[in-house]
Amino acid sequence: MDKTNNLIALFHESTDTAEAIDELHTLGIDDEKMVVITGVPYPHGALGRQVEWLTLPYIVAVGALAGFLFGLFLAVITPHLYRLDIGGHPPVGFPPAAIIIFVFTMMATIVSTFLGVLWEMNFPRFGPAPYHKLVTAGHLAVLLEYPATLDSQVRQVLESHKAHHIGEPERMAL
Amino acid sequence: MSEVQPTQPEQDNHPDQMPEFEERLLLAERKDWEINEAVLQPMFKTGRGFWILVAILSAIVLWGFYAWGYLIYWGMGTAGINRPVYWGLFITTFVFWVGISHAGTMISAVLRLLKADWRRPITRGAEAMTAFALMMAGLYPLIHLGRVWKFYWMIPYPNNRFMWPNFQSPLMWDMVAIFTYLIGSSLYLYLALIPDMAMARDYTEGWRYKLYRVLALGWRGTEAEWHKLHRALGIFSVAIIPIFLSVHSIVSWDFAVTIQPRWHSTIFAPYFVIGAVYSGLSALASILIIVRRSMRLQEFLRSEHFDSLGKLVMVAGMAWVYFWFAGFIVEWYGNEPIVRELIHEEVSGPLAPFFYLQMGANIIPIILLVFKRVRTTPVLLLGTTLLVNVGMFTERALIVIGSLQRNDLPFNWGTYRPSWVEISIVAMTFAGFALLYTLFSRIIPFVPVWEIKEGRLRYTLRRIGRLLVPTAAEIE
Amino acid sequence: MAKDANQSDEGIRWALVVDLDRCTGCQACVVACHAENNLQIVGEKEAAYGRWTHWIIIHRYWEGEYPNVKARFMPIMCQQCSEAPCEPVCPVFATYHNEEGLNAQIYNRCIGTRFCGSACPYKARVYNWFRPEFPEPLTEQLNPDVSVRTRGIMEKCTFCIQRIRRVEIDAQAEGRSPTDGEIQPACVQTCPTSALIFGDLNDPNSHVSQLAHSRRSFRLLPELGTDPGVIYLKGGEVNV
Incomplete structure (x- = not known):
C-alpha cells in the first residue's frame, strides 16, 4: 500500500x-x-x-410507521384487553383512536429524526x-x-x- | 481575541430607539469571531443584578414548592376550588402556559419553512420559551391531581393491578400530546444548538468547556454534518407543525368535549390555537426586549426583527378577535338559557370587569401595533405585549372558571375564590419560567450564531438610486 | 366495533323514581345516605363554600313573590345515566358502566382529576377535599360494607350498591331472583312520605317501570340525551 x-x-x-x-x-x-x-x-x-446520499428519510419513515402501529395497538387493541364499558361510547371509537394514533405517529417521527440524524453523523463521538x-x-x-x-x-x-x-x-x- | 467590545453608538445616543437598519448592522463587516465574542461575552457577565434576580426567583419557586407540599399534605381543599368550580386557577394557568409555548414553533418551524429571514436571531429564544413554558404547563396536570402520588396510573404499562388508562379521555390525549410536544421542541432546540455548542466549546475553558463539549457531541462542522443537520431540521420543521396545532386543540377539547354550557363548542380548537399563537408571540416579544437589553444584544435583535414580530402579533390578534366573535355571535344569537345567563354575567354581571379587561387588553394592542413607532420602540412594545398576555390570561380564567360557575341546574351554581396556595403555585411557575430562562440565557448562546452567519452569507447590499438595499440570495 | 352494552334492554336496569308530589324536603334521605355510605361531615363553613359531600342534594327553588312564595324541592342524586358524560372523560376508568345499568365509581382507581365532576351536567358528584374525619363515637357507626374514602377522590350516589349486592347474593343462595321492592337503598327506606321508589326498570311489572310510564314522569335535562336512571314524577301544588 x-x-x-x-x-x-x-x-x-x-x-x-x-x-x-x-x-x-x-x-x-x-x-x-x-x-x-x-x-x-x-x-x-x-x-x-x-x-x-442520506438514509435519514428512510429512518424517519420507518420510525413514523412504527409509531403509527404502536398508536394503533394502544388505541384499538388494548381497550379490548382491559375492557370496561363507558357510557354511550363503544370500547374503541374513531375520534379518540385517531388522536392517539396521530400523536404517537408524530412522536415517533420526531424521535426517529433525532436519533436517525445522530446515528448518521455517528454521534456522540468524543x-x-x-x-x-x-x-x-x-x-x-x-x-x-x-x-x-x-x-x-x-x-x-x-x-x-x-x-x-x-x-x-x-x-x-x- | 477577547478584547473586542461590540460597538453600540446608537445605544448611547438614544437608549429608547432601536438602531435602524443600516449597512453596518448587516454584520457584513463583522468577522465571524467577532460575532462569536459578541454573543458569548454577555453570557459570562453575571453581575450582582443577575444573582439578585436569581435569588428572588428561587425564593418564589421554593415558596411555591412549599405551597405544593402543603396542598398535597392537607388535600385539594386548600385550593379555592369547590363544587361546581372543580377546575380553577391551576387549569387556567395550565392553558396559559400551553398557549405561551406555541410561539416557539410558530417562529422557528413555520418561519423556517417560509424562509422568512428575520426569524434567524430569535429562533433560539423562541424555542427555549416553548420548552420552558411546556415544562411549567406540564406541572399543572400533576398539581391538580387529588392523589398526585398515583399519577403513574395514567401511564400505559402492564401491571399487576390490571389497570389500563382510558384512551378516550381527553386527559390522556393531553398527556401524550404535551409529552410529545415537549420532546419535539426540546430536541428541535437541541439539534439546532449543536453547532453553537461546538463554537462555545472552542472559546471556553473550565466547567463551561466540559459542558459544551458534552453537548456538542463531537461536532466539527464537516460538510456531511451540516448537510445532515439541515435535512433533520427540515424534517423537524414539517413534523412539529401538526404537533403544535394538535396540542392546543387537544387542550381545548378538555373543555369542548363536555356538555358544559359555553364549553361545548366546535370553534374551541382553532380559537384556542390562535389565542395561543397570539399570547405566545406577545410573550416572545416581551422576553426578547428584556433579554436584548440585559444582555446587550442590540446588534442582533434589531428594529426590523421587532417590526416583523409586531406585525405578526397584530395579525394573530386580529385572527383572535375574529374567532372570538365567531364563537360569541352563535352563543348570543342561540339564546339558550344558561348560555344567555353566562353571557349576561360577563357583559353586565359580576364577571364584567374581567370581560372588559379581556376585551380591552386584547384589542387595544392590535390598534397600537398598527403604528410602527410602537412596534420599534422597546418600552412601548414591551407594554403592549404584556397587556396582551394580561388579556389572554383573563380570557382563560373566564373560560375555565367563569363557565364552571354556572351550569344547567341553577341550584348548583357557585362562586370561586383562589386561595393563597393556588396563587403561590401559579407564582411559582411564573418565577420558575423566568428562572429557567435567566439561567438558560447565561449558559446557552441566546442568539443562534451559525444561523446568523448563514443568513449573512445570503445578503449583499445593492444600490438602487440613492438607496443601499439589502438583497437576499435564494440559497438554502 | 363491539356492541354497545349500555344500550341493552335485556338484563337489569336499576332505577329510582322520585315523586316530587310527595317530597317535603325534609332531608331524611340525606341523613340516611350519610349514615349508610360513610359520608364525611365537612362542617358549616366548608359546606357553605360548596364543598358538602351529600350524595343527595335537595334542590330548593323559590317560586313567586312574597308573600305568595312557594318552596319547591327536588332531590338530585347521581342520575345513573346510560350515556353518562362523566364516564368517557376519566383517564383511569375510575368510573364505568356496569352490567346492571349503574354508573359505578371505583374509589381505589380514582386519582382525582375532577374531570367527571366538571363533565356531569347534574353536578351530582362530590369530592373529598380533605381527609375525612369521624370524631368519636361516630367511628362506631361506620358501615363496614362501604369503604371510607380518602382525600382527593370523587364519589357519588351508588344506589347503595352494597345493599343491591347483599339482596342479590341472598336471593341467589335461595335460588330465586330478587323480588320487586326487596332492594331498598337507604334513602328509599328512610323517606317518610315514600317519595322514593327503587326497582328494575327493565322489568315491566315492577312498580318503578309502571311509574316510569306515568303521565307525570319526566327525566332531568332530557335534551342532553344522557338517559338517566332516575325518573321524576311532576309535583303539583302540594309541596308548598
Missing part, C-alpha cells in the same frame, strides 16, 4: 477554498479523501463537492479527531489524505490559494 500523508489547510474565504478543491480534484485526490470543515453551512455545491479551533472563528478547513508522492504539488496548490496553517492535522479531543 502506498504511503499517504495527512494535511490540514485553513482558508479565509470560500472562493479560494472551492478553487483549491477543484485543483486538488484534478491532481487525482478523491472527494472521499477530503473533508471540508466550516463554521457556517455553505449551500450545496458552493465548494464544488458532491452531495452525500474521541480525538482532526480539527482546528479557528474553524468556528470563520476559517474554512480542508483535511486531506493523499499519496505521499503528491506532497509538493498539494502544498503548492494550497499555498497558491492563500491557505495557511498548512500542516499535520492536530487530533484534539472533542
